[in-house]
Amino acid sequence: MVKTDTPLINLQGVVKKYPIGIDDFYQALNGVDASVDEGEFVAIMGPSGSGKSTLMHIMGALDTPTQGKQFFKGKDIASYSEDQLAEIRNKEIGFVFQFFNLLPRVTVFKNVERPMLYGGIPANERKKRVMDALSIVNIADKAENLSNHISGGQIQRVAIARALIMDPSIILADEPTGNLDTKTAHEIMNILTGLNNKGRTIVIITHEEDIANFAKRKIKIVDGKIVSDTKNNKN
Numbered sequence: 001m002v003k004t005d006t007p008l009i010n011l012q013g014v015v016k017k018y019p020i021g022i023d024d025f026y027q028a029l030n031g032v033d034a035s036v037d038e039g040e041f042v043a044i045m046g047p048s049g050s051g052k053s054t055l056m057h058i059m060g061a062l063d064t065p066t067q068g069k070q071f072f073k074g075k076d077i078a079s080y081s082e083d084q085l086a087e088i089r090n091k092e093i094g095f096v097f098q099f100f101n102l103l104p105r106v107t108v109f110k111n112v113e114r115p116m117l118y119g120g121i122p123a124n125e126r127k128k129r130v131m132d133a134l135s136i137v138n139i140a141d142k143a144e145n146l147s148n149h150i151s152g153g154q155i156q157r158v159a160i161a162r163a164l165i166m167d168p169s170i171i172l173a174d175e176p177t178g179n180l181d182t183k184t185a186h187e188i189m190n191i192l193t194g195l196n197n198k199g200r201t202i203v204i205i206t207h208e209e210d211i212a213n214f215a216k217r218k219i220k221i222v223d224g225k226i227v228s229d230t231k232n233n234k235n
Ligand SMILES: Nc1ncnc2c1ncn2[C@@H]1O[C@H](COP(=O)(O)OP(=O)(O)O)[C@@H](O)[C@H]1O
Pocket: 018, 019, 020, 026, 027, 028, 046, 047, 048, 049, 050, 051, 052, 053, 054, 055
């Protein structure tokens, strides 16, 4: 990964309005300015409904703002077509969600392999990359298990392996530990910390302070506005 001065993600004056009903809307983001640099480990915190997921979706090119600017690696992507956004998502961003979005009746191996199926990568190379990614999250021995026959913590490790498989610039994780007991949640956060120590940029959403404390920076959002953005002094 080559380091540059351009932020990985830069949002300026981002407003997001969701249509509700015929001519009414709900304003989920109220003018958000935020940047994420390469190598950062950021926790986005805030009450339920404050706009955390909306913000992450716009950071990750899953959605575009109603108003405002949205840059990814210096490129203005707010006006990109759905196909162009999909390409950025596939190549540059690894997503991990709270409700384990693996295909349940498919093996761990096949779940992690999936993002590569559209990239023309030969089968032997795919196999090597899947096994390497599973080793990083310590779950290579479960490669042939069905994804509904492993524990919640194991599922999240597989989700992280899958997020890593295209060697993305950034991992975005929306409440990745929200469904896990404290010990398992801390294991997942230790894995993410290890990835960040090796230079991977990570943004997570959490409403738990002990989880946010694993990150190096905390952004707090209330009613669609950032109310604080601080370095984590516990690191
Ligand atoms: N697709 C949608 N249509 C209408 N309202 C939405 C939609 N998605 C989210 N919202 C609303 O926007 C607000 C922010 O949602 P969200 O970003 O999911 O918050 P958080 O992740 O902090 O809980 C909430 O009030 C939610 O109900």
